[in-house]
Amino acid sequence: MAKTKFSKETYLMWYEQMLLMRKFEERAGQLYIQQKIRGFCHLYIGQEAIAAGAMSTIKADDNVITAYRDHVHPFIKGVEPKYVMAELFGKSTGVSKGKGGSMHMFSQPHRVFGGHGIVGGQIPLGAGIAFAEKYKGTNNVTLCYMGDGAVRQGALHEAFNMAMLWKLPVVFIIENNNYAMGTSVERTSNVIELYTLGESYDMPAAPVNAMSVEAVHDAMEIAVAHCREGKGPYLLEMKTYRYRGHSMSDPAKYRTKEEVEEYKAQDPIQRVLTTLLEKKYASEAQVEAINEKVNLIVDECVKFSEESPFPDASELYKDVYAQEDYPFIRE
Amino acid sequence: MAQIVKMPKLSDTMTEGVVSKWHKSVGDTVKNGDLLAEIETDKATMEFESFQDGVLLYRGIEEGQATPVDAVLAILGEAGEDFQPILDEYNKGAAKPTEEPKAETAQPKAEPKADEAPATAEVKAQPAAESKPAEVKKPHYLKKKVQVLMVA
Numbered sequence: 001m002a003k004t005k006f007s008k009e010t011y012l013m014w015y016e017q018m019l020l021m022r023k024f025e026e027r028a029g030q031l032y033i034q035q036k037i038r039g040f041c042h043l044y045i046g047q048e049a050i051a052a053g054a055m056s057t058i059k060a061d062d063n064v065i066t067a068y069r070d071h072v073h074p075f076i077k078g079v080e081p082k083y084v085m086a087e088l089f090g091k092s093t094g095v096s097k098g099k100g101g102s103m104h105m106f107s108q109p110h111r112v113f114g115g116h117g118i119v120g121g122q123i124p125l126g127a128g129i130a131f132a133e134k135y136k137g138t139n140n141v142t143l144c145y146m147g148d149g150a151v152r153q154g155a156l157h158e159a160f161n162m163a164m165l166w167k168l169p170v171v172f173i174i175e176n177n178n179y180a181m182g183t184s185v186e187r188t189s190n191v192i193e194l195y196t197l198g199e200s201y202d203m204p205a206a207p208v209n210a211m212s213v214e215a216v217h218d219a220m221e222i223a224v225a226h227c228r229e230g231k232g233p234y235l236l237e238m239k240t241y242r243y244r245g246h247s248m249s250d251p252a253k254y255r256t257k258e259e260v261e262e263y264k265a266q267d268p269i270q271r272v273l274t275t276l277l278e279k280k281y282a283s284e285a286q287v288e289a290i291n292e293k294v295n296l297i298v299d300e301c302v303k304f305s306e307e308s309p310f311p312d313a314s315e316l317y318k319d320v321y322a323q324e325d326y327p328f329i330r331e
Numbered sequence: 332m333a334q335i336v337k338m339p340k341l342s343d344t345m346t347e348g349v350v351s352k353w354h355k356s357v358g359d360t361v362k363n364g365d366l367l368a369e370i371e372t373d374k375a376t377m378e379f380e381s382f383q384d385g386v387l388l389y390r391g392i393e394e395g396q397a398t399p400v401d402a403v404l405a406i407l408g409e410a411g412e413d414f415q416p417i418l419d420e421y422n423k424g425a426a427k428p429t430e431e432p433k434a435e436t437a438q439p440k441a442e443p444k445a446d447e448a449p450a451t452a453e454v455k456a457q458p459a460a461e462s463k464p465a466e467v468k469k470p471h472y473l474k475k476k477v478q479v480l481m482v483a
């Protein structure tokens with residue numbers, strides 16, 4: 001169990017934030033089957049404590065980069081959910097101006113570096129962002145998220161080696177939900193305790209029960225402080241679970257219903273709710289009010305997205321190269 | 332107020348779905364999150380959970396039948412409510428899914444295009460019992476129903 005004592009306000013914040021992530025994703029799933037959202041769509045349902053537990057440990061100038069399961073990571077950095085929803089709709093008001101969609105959430109002002117569809121592609125990029133921060137002499141930390149499948153990519157080893165060698169301020173965070181599409185962790189390597197991969201590079205590393213937002217917070221606090229003090233990278237293996245299929249079209253036949261239920265029984269949101277009520281941090285009525293507020297926020301996200309325009313065709317030529325008159329761009 | 336539950340688009344390439352099993356009967360109460368039906372898409376059989384609440388008033392198709400995406404799958408409302416007007420209204424509108432589905436529409440019917448048959452193509456598994464003698468006219472890789480593997 002978590003060692004730190006947390007305030008009532010922290011618990012209330014966690015409850016609201018995680019519920020918002022859950023409801024946002026549930027709605028995204030519904031909108032997908034109604035064809036308001038098209039293309040790919042990978043939901044974060046079940047993994048919310050990882051994002052929420054990070055929120056309480058970082059500052060505005062820190063960086064976040066992740067894979068395609070990326071709808072809620074922008075929330076960590078304070079991006080308003082409606083801009084993420086608009087991106088899912090492909091609307092011009094979306095975080096990536098409607099040109100990225102579900103897998104490519106970017107926000108320069110919030111220092112959110114995507115959304116990457118190439119499994120593991122974000123690992124060396126995350127190290128690179130941390131390198132830039134070190135080079136510029138800031139004390140900004142980079143959070144680099146990856147799945148258990150991404151961990152099996154070769155690029156991880158080069159990135160880990162260099163990050164350690166150069167003491168880069170990056171927290172590598174494995175979101176181990178036990179599956180890479182339909183392939184379980186055990187089927188991909190003899191090394192199934194993923195945090196032990198840090199040992200090869202003398203990188204400090206720890207496993208975390210990511211169904212507990214308190215445990216995530218505690219681990220993140222240690223890792224972020226380690227980076228911020230210039231001591232180099234840190235590896236955290238968040239042991240989590242996704243309740244839904246890999247993407248919208250995955251019936252998830254490779255696992256049993258009992259297995260899913262086992263994890264739902266440890267649901268991170270339910271756990272926080274239990275704490276709120278047991279410690280009398282909130283009454284039933286206050287909880288109901290938060291639920292209501294979250295539903296309204298999600299409704300507002302959808303309304304905003306529906307009413308926003310699609311990007312103009314001319315947008316296709318923009319944001320491709322940093323240099324404006326790059327010779328390959330001709331309208 | 333009665334509301335239409337449309338055949339959902341459960342995969343990016345799905346054009347129609349077959350109800351392989353209904354989990355609710357007419358008269359049952361359906362809550363947001365309840366398993367309403369198992370629906371066979373071009374890829375797999377998916378569980379379809381309702382995101383609407385209400386009493387199940389009408390089921391658009393029988394088990395084993397197919398209907399296009401957006402056609403009426405079911406109607407939810409208050410017990411005893413007359414759903415006929417909303418059904419007629421919907422079927423008069425843009426989507427006209429009223430035709431009796433033909434038996435073969437239960438199978439994915441998209442003919443593979445040449446450029447859809449690279450090494451990454453996935454062959455849709457056919458139940459062994461159904462396998463027929465192979466046609467010989469087409470090149471080997473076009474004989475089976477080929478679909479581009481969904482990679483993300």
Ligand SMILES: Cc1ncc(C[n+]2csc(CCOP(=O)(O)OP(=O)(O)O)c2C)c(N)n1
Nearest residue numbers: 117118119147148149150179180181482483
């Ligand atoms: C380089 C590469 N190989 C394969 C794929 C296909 N692919 C997409 S998601 C995925 C599974 C990755 O699983 P994991 O890293 O555990 O992340 P999760 O989906 O569980 O969050 C695979 C193999 C890809 N997108 N990129």
Ligand SMILES: [Mg+2]
Nearest residue numbers: 147148179180
């Ligand atoms: Mg995974």
